[in-house]
Amino acid sequence: MATISPSRNIARPSAPPRRPSWDPFNVPRKHGSRTLLPSSMERQVAAASGFYQGLHECHEKPTQRWRSSQSSNNRKLEHFWRLELDNNNTEKEIAILDNLVCASSAQQQQKQTGMRPRPQRIILVRHGQSEGNIDEGAYTIIPDSKIALTEVGWKQAVLCGKKIRKIIxxxxxxxxxxxxxVSPYRRTLQTLRGIGMAFERERIAGVREEPRLREQDFGNFQNRxxxxxxxxxxxxxxRFFYRFPNGESVADxxxxxxxxxxxxxADIDVGRFQRPEVCSxxxxxxxxxxxxxxRVFLMRWYKWTVEQFEGLHNFGNTGMLVMQLGPGGRYSLTMHHTADELHSFGLTDTMIADQEWQKRAQPGDLNPAWQTSGPSFFRHFDAMEQGIDLEEIPPDIIRIETLESSTEIM
Incomplete structure (x- = not known):
């Protein structure tokens, strides 16, 4: 097994008699393995999540303890706890330590790469009621990008800002x-101003106008x-593939x-919306x-299929969906919304189950049960289990009787 020594930046005393020599971030996930608890930072992570308490329930007296001296650059004292477990580790012990190492590794990686903490939530908001929502004839004389909010739409935006503030x-x-x-269209910019009424200057970290968030292009000055x-x-x-003349399809x-x-x-990874000295x-x-x-943003973020997208319902004016950060570091709709709310938006039971998985998963994890990962695209698995002839042409395949085939039959 690979060996990793403590950080070279730390001036340490003579090693204890049986200092373990295993890799703290490459611990085999099996019974009988040796495991390391590297530093005080990891112990804090463990204490916050209950793992460290569980560890002491399993081992009241760790086999070894080793404490380093103050580092050469006068940083505060680092403590390393190294535990050598017996070969008779229980599943509870392995689960506790596995979770601790995963959490510690994620935090250590964030520290090494300089990545900022992820935002607590991503809130998706549709614009308030607009002229076009009241009268489609407005699009025949006003460019889509210049359609304005109605008075009702403005009040909706102000109320939406208050709701968002309450959530936070x-x-x-x-x-x-x-x-x-924000989309650069007039109605979205006006909605932004209305939402902003709920926040003081110091609460608004910044705004970015983003043309890629604009409405689907239906063509210029539409004929009703x-x-x-x-x-x-x-x-x-x-609906997904149809392209309007002089406009866009949903695929576009x-x-x-x-x-x-x-x-x-990329903005989330580098914390571009926070000042360099801020790490909130x-x-x-x-x-x-x-x-x-x-809706397309959600489809792209969660890798929904075209069929799943076409089952979604449109947001109401100033309607919101909240993608909230789960304990594993990924965003899930079920952190904030109930299953009934998501059903009303058009999510299926399978999609909601994936959101429950997203709630606890870590960045980079793959949900093996998620239907869009592969198996749902194939049908021969069920056919094999049911004893159906795999040589038979599926019913959704178009059969065209050619002249040659008809001659052979005769």
Missing amino acids: ENDDVDDWQVYFY ERMQLQKAARIRYG VYDRITGFRETLR KSMNLIIVSHGLAL
Whole structure:
């Protein structure tokens, strides 16, 4: 097994008689292994999550304890606890230590890479009621990007800001802030201003206008009668792939939202919405956009299929969905919303089950039970179990009787 010595930056006394020599971040996940608890930082992580308490229930007296002296750069004293377990480790012991090492490794990686804490939540907000929501004829004389909020839409935006603030204040922390990403359309910018009425200057960390969050392009100065025909054709053709003349398909929106998602993930990783001296865990990102763009964002983030996307319902005006950070470091809709709320939005039981998995998973984990990971695309597994002839042509395959085949039959 690989050997890792303590950090070279730490001036340490002579080693204890039986100082363990195992790798603290490459611990075999099996019974009979030796495991390391590296430092006071990891003990704090463990204490916060209950693992350290569970460890003492299993081992009242650790086999060895070794304490280092103060480091050469005058940093505070680091403590290393090294535990050598018997070969008769219980599953409870292994689970406690596995979870501790995972949490410690994640925190150590964040420290080494300089990554900031992830925002507490990402809140998706559709714009308030607009002229176009009241009268589709507005699109025939006003560019889509210049459609404004109605008075009702403005009041909705102000109320939405108050709701968001209440959600954040329920965290019971003092250093929280909000950062906005907003579509450049008039109605979304006005909605942003209305939401912002709920926050003081020091609470708003920043705003970024993001053109990739704009509404689906339906074409310039839409003809009302022609648009009705186009929307009817879209239903027959398929909502995701139908492209409006001089406009976009949902697939086109998906492509630009993919670019925005990568930008957002990079911003989250480097903490671009916080000042260099700030490292707050209480940041809240708010995306103010359009109903379809937000649904596509969720589709792209959670890797939903086209079929799953087409089962979703549009956001209401100033409707919200909250992606909240789970204990593992990933965002889940079930951290804030109930299953009934997600069902009403159009999520299936399978999609909600995946959100429950997202709640506890860590970044980089893969859900083996998630249907879009592979197995759901194949049907021959069930056929084999049911004894169905695999050579038989499936019923959804189009059969065309050619002249050659008909001659052979005769």
